[in-house]
Amino acid sequence: MLTIHHLGHSQSERILWLCEELGVPYDLVCYRRDPVTILAPPALRALHPLGAAPIIEDGGVVLAESAAIVEYVIARHGGGRLRLGPEHPAYAAFLYWFHFANGNLQPVVGRLMMVSRVGLGPDHPVQVAVQGRLDRVMALIEARLGEAPWLAGEDFTAADIMSVFxxxxxxxxxxxxxxxxxxxxxxxRRVGDRPAYRRAMAKGDPDLEPMLT
Incomplete structure (x- = not known):
């Protein structure tokens, strides 16, 4: 049985959602952030040196990094579902948007968070540059979703699971x-209509109303 170590309000929601979409059974172990530091609890460091979720255990395998876990679960437990293979016309789009999530979208949001906390002010060149990068990233996603219902095209895929957090x-x-x-x-709104997404969020973050607007 797959065990998912899930930190509340974190990227590990991706793994719960993936397993719910695939119908992969799992045991769920939940952790909460320190109320003062907002960091993960020390218990996660007993599983992985970085002490960050998600982490899965699968037999003798202990694996971190959400993108690696998504690929692992799809390959080992999901029969290859929710990914597009090289023969698919949208294969390149799937690869791009799957990696865009952690290559562009999440990093720029994180950079803006850190820069904003420093308090440089809205006109500081660093603040302007980071905000400008986020604006371009968001505009690119907006344009893509004007072309297709899902990031890879007509099919819902793991690229969407990676991006929604x-x-x-x-x-x-x-x-x-x-x-x-x-x-x-x-x-x-389409994401919120998916029963698997609603189940995953209710199990992993029952205190949180999904921020879909």
Whole structure:
């Protein structure tokens, strides 16, 4: 049985959602952030030196990093579902958006969060540069979702599972105004209509109303 070590309000929601979509059974172990530091508890360091979720255990395998876990679960337990293979016309789009989540979207939101906490002010060149990068990233997603219902195209895939956290729960830590992005808002409504997403969020973060607007 797969065990998911899930930190509340974190990227590990991706793994719960993936398993719910695939119908993969799992044991869930939940952790909560320190109320003062907002960091993960020390118990996670007993599983992995970085002490960050998600972490899974699968027999003798202990694996961290959400993208690696998503690929592992799809390959080992999901029969290859929710990914597009090289023969699929949208294969390149799937690869791009799957890696875009942790290559561009999440890092720039994280950078803006850190820069904002330093208090440089809205006109400081660093603040302007980071905000500008986020604006370009969001505009690219908005444009893509004006072309297709899901990031890889017509099919819901793991690329969507990788991306939604940064557009929803991450806004607890760094607010993002979605008003200028009607296609993203419509996309998040489609996500919210998925029973697997609702089940995953209810199990992993029962205290949180999913931030889909």
């Amino acid at each position: 940064s557009l929803t729960t991450m806004r607890l830590f760094q607010p993002i105004d979605l008003a200028p992005y009607p296609n993203i808002r419509a996309y998040l």
